Amino acid sequence: MHDTLWMSVVGQAFIVLGSLIFLSATVGITRFPDLYTRSSAVATATGLGVSFVLTGAFFFLPGVENAVKLIVAVVLQLVTSAVGSMALARSGYLIGSAVYSPTHHNELEERTEDEAGRPGEDVRP
Numbered sequence: 204m205h206d207t208l209w210m211s212v213v214g215q216a217f218i219v220l221g222s223l224i225f226l227s228a229t230v231g232i233t234r235f236p237d238l239y240t241r242s243s244a245v246a247t248a249t250g251l252g253v254s255f256v257l258t259g260a261f262f263f264l265p266g267v268e269n270a271v272k273l274i275v276a277v278v279l280q281l282v283t284s285a286v287g288s289m290a291l292a293r294s295g296y297l298i299g300s301a302v303y304s305p306t307h308h309n310e311l312e313e314r315t316e317d318e319a320g321r322p323g324e325d326v327r328p
Contacts, residue, residue, distance in 0.1 A: 217262065221251070221258075246284045250284040257273055
């Protein structure tokens with residue numbers, strides 16, 4: 204009985220922690236100034252938040268089969284959230300999404316100018 208109570212408390216703690224990560228990402232989405240910082244907030248929340256919630260659910264239904272499912276789900280979530288966030292940021296950059304004004308240094312733009320050999324030429328596909 205004590206083992207069940209302990210596992211239930213740990214599972215609830217993980218689920219609450221994952222929910223708090225989602226809450227902080229919600230604040231970030233509403234408060235961050237541009238697409239790039241917002242996509243970072245979303246990627247972090249989905250990668251970590253979903254992982255914590257799934258781990259918490261595992262404590263309610265432990266077992267080897269569920270442990271394998273948990274590991275696969277967490278690894279896939281961490282990989283796909285990072286790749287998805289980078290794809291969103293790149294597509295935003297390619298369509299010319301505005302960058303927050305205090306960010307004056309744009310290394311990607313400088314690099315495309317260097318590769319083209321002529322300043323101001325756009326080498327984006």
